[in-house]
Amino acid sequence: MTDAARRRTGGGRPGRGVTLADVARALQVSKATVSNAYNRPDQLSVRLRERILSEAAQLGYPGPDPIAATFSRRRAGAVGLVFDDPLTFALTDPAETLFITGLGEVCEQAGVGLVLIPRGSSDDFVGRAVVDGFVLHCDLDGDTRIDAAIGRELPVVVVDGPARPDAGHVGIDDRAGAAAAARHLIDLGHRRIAVLALPLQGDGRSGLADTVRQRTARSHVIRERLAGFRDELTATGIDWAEVPVVECGPYSREAGRRAAGLLLDQPNRPTALLATSDELAVGALRAAAERGIAVPKQLSVVGFDDAPTAAWATPALTTVHQPHYDKGRAAAEQLLNPGERVDTILPTELVIRGSTSILI
Amino acid sequence: MTDAARRRTGGGRPGRGVTLADVARALQVSKATVSNAYNRPDQLSVRLRERILSEAAQLGYPGPDPIAATFSRRRAGAVGLVFDDPLTFALTDPAETLFITGLGEVCEQAGVGLVLIPRGSSDDFVGRAVVDGFVLHCDLDGDTRIDAAIGRELPVVVVDGPARPDAGHVGIDDRAGAAAAARHLIDLGHRRIAVLALPLQGDGRSGLADTVRQRTARSHVIRERLAGFRDELTATGIDWAEVPVVECGPYSREAGRRAAGLLLDQPNRPTALLATSDELAVGALRAAAERGIAVPKQLSVVGFDDAPTAAWATPALTTVHQPHYDKGRAAAEQLLNPGERVDTILPTELVIRGSTSILI
DNA sequence: AGTTCAGACTTAACTAGTTCAGAACGTTAT
DNA sequence: ATAACGTTCTGAACTAGTTAAGTCTGAACT
The missing domain is CATH 3.40.50.2300 (Response regulator)
Structure with a gap:
């Protein structure tokens, strides 16, 4: 029984499979030629290539092993x-x-x-x-x-x-994006504003985050967005230390709903909510609806992200648009194209929809 | 300049990097021992392992190359x-x-x-x-x-x-799940029912799909769901050939909205919609809202999937629950655990929420 | 003193391809 | 006739680790 024949039967795959070398041997050609048959058809005659491919099929050779090819190519x-x-x-x-x-x-x-x-x-x-x-x-x-x-x-x-x-x-520019959101609420006359924030750390904590915790947040993005909110509110004379910042856990939508619920059940509830993500904001919309609080008449809500859900929410969510899709593309392009290190900062834009209105 | 030293400088990474063999040579130990230092610490003395690791750091060796390791392990x-x-x-x-x-x-x-x-x-x-x-x-x-x-x-x-x-x-069991959805509408008294279907083929066509196109659908799942709908409607005496089946393109939500819009703008519009996915159904809800058609009073809508969005839609969507998450787990477990080929069929369940009601 | 054994390390085979520099040979241009 | 050339194929180096089996050494035990 030849090597190749024994392998072909493979009655339980005890030995290795058929390799490119087996095919080469069977046809009395070099490994290089077999490799070329698969990868560079222009490097050999059509006739020989066909013979190789058919012999490969005959032997049950599934083509060059991707793992070995990866190793050889170092890619x-x-x-x-x-x-x-x-x-x-x-x-x-x-x-x-x-x-x-x-x-x-x-x-x-x-x-x-x-x-x-x-x-x-x-x-x-x-x-x-x-x-x-x-x-x-x-x-x-x-x-x-x-x-x-x-x-x-x-x-x-x-x-x-x-x-x-x-x-x-x-x-x-998270800070600028967040600032635009805060400014929008201020321009509408809101002063009693609360913040729903994504997790500040990787530690799973949630609930009211004091200024120390805000400062020591490990999350770069959230720190920046909070800073953007703070910039604008402080500039308007609001004491940031008095602004409730509620940190929400994972599964943002549900967490946002719960956190917003706590804020809205307080006696002197906020007239507007700034959320650091749309998912949190959508959760907040739900919390408001459950309490019969009309958005935007009685409560304004601003999100961040402009995820597809924002436009589909009821009411449609005012939010800070950021180009997530382009961010993905930019990252991939930068990775795949050689060249100098670049630092791409994509634009944000406040998108005003139906979840915010003038404070009455 | 030694080999290792030249590599360390790597002033443009022209040559290959430092390899495990370089580390072994520098320390006068075998490749096997260096490999073991990384993969099987129990196979060598703590002292030697530390020497190896520190020499590796010295030489700038980043640890065994995953590609080569994959090749060796054939995994x-x-x-x-x-x-x-x-x-x-x-x-x-x-x-x-x-x-x-x-x-x-x-x-x-x-x-x-x-x-x-x-x-x-x-x-x-x-x-x-x-x-x-x-x-x-x-x-x-x-x-x-x-x-x-x-x-x-x-x-x-x-x-x-x-x-x-x-x-x-x-x-x-797509067919049974779909049948349950159709039965639900029938039990509520609906007879003028239309269907929103995900693409039947991979050919990008959309619009009304006649029974020939339904029968020749390449999509196994959609064929089964349509069959489930048909089973129940036919059993109730409805002529399936008269039931409009609208095939929707990709980006389901928008496609569902458009398709539902067409159906709802017809003079003798349906009183209920069966959708083969929640995304289509949510699009339909939007189309109804845009036309001032009250759901569920004037129009009942049933989805399929019970995706997270279903419970959050307004009104919350009646839909056929299927355990997507468990499907993913089951697939992975089956793949990772050796053993006999198995065929796992997970249960579906009709979840009745606010988007369906009795025909008035 | 001899046996046994565990721990520490080495030897050498093995993984399955890719790729580059040439060789052999027929064809075309000078 | 000869040089140049293109096509087709070969030889051999190369990729960077893993791992089973084996060697060596010293300690414990008999």
Whole structure:
């Protein structure tokens, strides 16, 4: 029984499978030629190529093993995507989804795969991922996974996190965006304003966040947005220390609903809410509806993100638009195209819809 | 200048990086020992391990190259996920997102990555992906990517698509679920019913689908759901050929809104809509609201999926619940755990909320 | 003193391809 | 006739680790 024949029977796959070398041997050609038959058809005659392909089929050779090819080429053909949150939370946010879509679309066109890197307990997964580069949608100061990615000596793009000299960066001006939202409410006459904030740390705490906790927030984005709110409110003479900032847990919509509920049940309830994400804001809309509080007549709500849900909410949500989809595209393009490190700051824009109105 | 020193400077990374062999040479130990220092600390003395790790740091060795390690181990540490649609559409559906979440969670716990396989123009990406198995959320008959995946001789699980003898399978009883939805409307007294359907083919067509097109639909799931509707309506004496079935394009919500708009603008408009997904149904709710048609008083709407959006819609959507999250988990578990091929059929359940009522 | 054994480390085989520099050979231009 | 050239194919180096089996050493036990 020949080697090839024994393998073909593969009555339980005990030995390795058929390899490119087997095909080459069977046809008395070199490995290079077989490899070319698959990868560079112009490098051999049509006749020989057909013979090789048919012999391969005969032997049950499934084509060059991608793992070995990756090794030879020293190119994985995939980029890794790292989130702050475990997948469970990350994908529940439509804004994040939109980001991935943009990222995925560029990857798709470039023919590279997208690897969702598991969160795990350590940085291990970043160190072990078979990828040609990383996009880190990581926002927390001192996230060791950013260092781990850069340590791999692969191209790295950090999105929304703090810019670093040794990695590309894509982000928005969170502070200015937030300031525009706050200014809008102030212009409408609101003074009793409360804030719904995404988690400030990675520690799972929620509830009222005092100014110390705000200052020591590890989340770069949230710190910036709170600063934007503060800038405008303070400029209007409102004492920021008196502004309730409620930190919400994961599963934003439900968390926003609960947090808004607490604020709205207070005797001297706010006339407007600033949320650091649309999901929180949509939760707040629900909380208001449950209490018979009319939005925007009795309560104005502003979101942040302009996720697809914002336009579909009832009432449609006034929010700070940021180009999530373009953020994904920009990150992927920066990663896939060689060249100098760049720092892309995309524009934000206040989108006024039906959830805000003049204070009566 | 020694080899190692030259590499350390790496003034433009012209040569390869530092390898495990370099570290071994520098310390006069074997490659095996250096490998063990990283992968099996119990195989060498603590002292030596520390020396190795510190020398590695000194030389700027970033640890064993994952690509080479993958090649040696012949294990990628990742599973591939294949969708029907390009990522652009796939991720816009919250139900799909929930599925990925379940899948991702099991992978995360098992420490394996999740690779989103690009759609591309051919099956190439399936043939070239560096993975240990595939989950195919593929629904279209004759999808060659399923064959390509099975051809790789890796474990494969097909979700929602037609069951195959040579691959695992996870699905629901679409026909029964759809029948329950139709029965519900019939029990409420509705007789003038129209259907909003997800795409029947991969051909991008939309609009009224006649019974021929319904029968020849390549989408297994949609064919089954339509059959479920038909079963119940026909049993009640309604002529199925007279029931308008409108096929909607991608970006379901907007497509559903448009399709529902067409139906509702007709002189003898339906009193109830059956949608094959919640996104379509939510679009229909919007179309009704835009026309001042009260739901559920003047129009009943039933969805399918019970995606998170269903409960948050106004009014909350009556829909057929299916366990997307568990579907994802089941698929991952089946893929990661060796053993016999199994066929998992998960339960569906009609969830009655506020979008349906008795015909007045 | 000899046997046994565990711990620490080495040897060498193995993973399955890709790719570049040439070789062989027929064809075309000078 | 000869040089130049293009096509087709080969040889051999190269990718960077993992791992099973084996060697060596010293200590404990008989």
